[in-house]
Structure formats: structure tokens, C-alpha cells
Amino acid sequence: MSVTRADQENLERLLQRTGQSDRDAFAELYRRTSPRLFGVCARMLSDRREAEEVLQEAYVTVWQRGSSFDPARAGAMTWLIALVRNKAIDRLRQHQNATLDHDFAIDSVADDDPTPASKAESTQEYRRLEECLKQLDAQQRRSIREAFFSGNTYNELAERAKVPLGTMKSWIRRGLLQLRACLET
Structure with a gap:
């Protein structure tokens, strides 16, 4: 749509x-x-x-x-x-x-x-988002999906992935920036 x-x-x-x-x-x-x-x-x-x-x-x-x-x-x-x-x-x-x-x-x-x-x-928007998500590395993609669709906090996501909190925040932030850049092109 x-x-x-x-x-x-x-x-x-x-x-x-x-x-x-x-x-x-x-x-x-x-x-x-x-x-x-x-x-x-x-x-x-x-x-x-x-x-x-x-x-x-x-x-x-x-x-x-x-x-x-x-x-x-x-x-x-x-x-x-x-x-x-x-x-x-x-x-x-x-x-x-x-x-x-x-x-x-x-x-x-x-x-x-x-x-x-x-x-x-x-819809076209969904397919475009999926294509842009596929361009992220697997850990960024998984982290973004879990953050947005599971409702877990950064702390919970970091614990589950067994990484420092700052790493999880960086993965999500960089992934969102890459998604935005991809969607704007």
C-alpha cells in the first residue's frame, strides 16, 4: 500500500x-x-x-x-x-x-x-522493509525485530544475547540507521 x-x-x-x-x-x-x-x-x-x-x-x-x-x-x-x-x-x-x-x-x-x-x-512498503532488513547482518536484524516486536528492554535483549548492554544498543542503533538509509533511497 x-x-x-x-x-x-x-x-x-x-x-x-x-x-x-x-x-x-x-x-x-x-x-x-x-x-x-x-x-x-x-x-x-x-x-x-x-x-x-x-x-x-x-x-x-x-x-x-x-x-x-x-x-x-x-x-x-x-x-x-x-x-x-x-x-x-x-x-x-x-x-x-x-x-x-x-x-x-x-x-x-x-x-x-x-x-x-x-x-x-x-504491500509494497512491507516488501521494501523486508528487503532492507535482509541487508542487515543477522544479529542486527534479530535484535531490531526482538526490540520492536517482543517489547523486551535493551537489558533483556543484551542478557539473552550474552553481550554487553552498550553492544546491544549499538547494534540496534546502527541497524535502524541503515534501515532508514535503505528506506529513503
């Missing part, structure tokens, strides 16, 4: 109107963004029901706090994805006893049936 500047501006307007309690804008915002946001939830959480609950919680927050959205600080999709990601991390931390494998494979979470999440993943 390649998003044009006009699409971005439209989402920003919908989000701002949602912040003003405009139900029609909220319904349209949900219609346009829920498949992609569900994809984020499904990737981060291993349980479909949990992913649906987190998505619902996120949209309740959008309705309640939509007025805090500032398009000068972030685009609408960026703001929404960050919100969903944070909600999913909170949920993962609530279930800390269900620890993830050290070699957490993001592709193992997805259901094989075609869902809104799998449709969102088949």
Missing part, C-alpha cells in the same frame, strides 16, 4: 476530526487504517484474540486522545502505529511468563489464511 501525500493529509484530517469527537471521521479512519494496524498487532502478539483486543483498545485511545495528535510531530499512520505498538508491548509485558524464543521468527506469528493482516503485509 503505497501512501501518497494526499492520502497522508486525508488521514491527518480524519484523525484531527476524530479528536474533535466526529463519529463519521472516526468510522472512516477506522475503515482506512484498521487492516494495517491489525497487521502490526498480529505480528507482535501470537494470539489473534489478543491482537483484536489490543486493536480495540488502541481505537478507544484514538477516540479519547485523538486531540493530542500533532501533524507537525508525526504523520497520522506513524502516530497510529506507535500507539498500537505501545499497546501491544504493554500486553506482552502483562504476560511476561510467556517468554519468546531467542530466535523469534516474526513470520511464525502470521496465520496462513488470508486476513487483513496478510493483505497489509503484501
Whole structure:
């Protein structure tokens, strides 16, 4: 799903109107963004029901706090994805006893049936991100995926990888810089 500047501006307007309690804008915002946001939830959480609950919680927050959205600080999709990601991390931390494998494979979470999440993943942006991730060395790729999709802290990641905290932070920072450079080309 390649998003044009006009699409971005439209989402920003919908989000701002949602912040003003405009139900029609909220319904349209949900219609346009829920498949992609569900994809984020499904990737981060291993349980479909949990992913649906987190998505619902996120949209309740959008309705309640939509007025805090500032398009000068972030685009609408960026703001929404960050919100969903944070909600999913909170949920993962609530279930800390269900620890993830050290070699957490993001592709193992997805259901094989075609869902809104799998449709969102088949977009051009997803494929581009995957290609850029493949350009990172294995340790950077694993560290970034675990940091963003497991909700673990730098300390936890460093302990699991048996490396100093500074090394883990460096791997993730350098990897993110390389990803950004790759995605901007």
C-alpha cells in the first residue's frame, strides 16, 4: 500500500476530526487504517484474540486522545502505529511468563489464511522493509525485530544475547540507521 501525500493529509484530517469527537471521521479512519494496524498487532502478539483486543483498545485511545495528535510531530499512520505498538508491548509485558524464543521468527506469528493482516503485509512498503532488513547482518536484524516486536528492554535483549548492554544498543542503533538509509533511497 503505497501512501501518497494526499492520502497522508486525508488521514491527518480524519484523525484531527476524530479528536474533535466526529463519529463519521472516526468510522472512516477506522475503515482506512484498521487492516494495517491489525497487521502490526498480529505480528507482535501470537494470539489473534489478543491482537483484536489490543486493536480495540488502541481505537478507544484514538477516540479519547485523538486531540493530542500533532501533524507537525508525526504523520497520522506513524502516530497510529506507535500507539498500537505501545499497546501491544504493554500486553506482552502483562504476560511476561510467556517468554519468546531467542530466535523469534516474526513470520511464525502470521496465520496462513488470508486476513487483513496478510493483505497489509503484501504491500509494497512491507516488501521494501523486508528487503532492507535482509541487508542487515543477522544479529542486527534479530535484535531490531526482538526490540520492536517482543517489547523486551535493551537489558533483556543484551542478557539473552550474552553481550554487553552498550553492544546491544549499538547494534540496534546502527541497524535502524541503515534501515532508514535503505528506506529513503
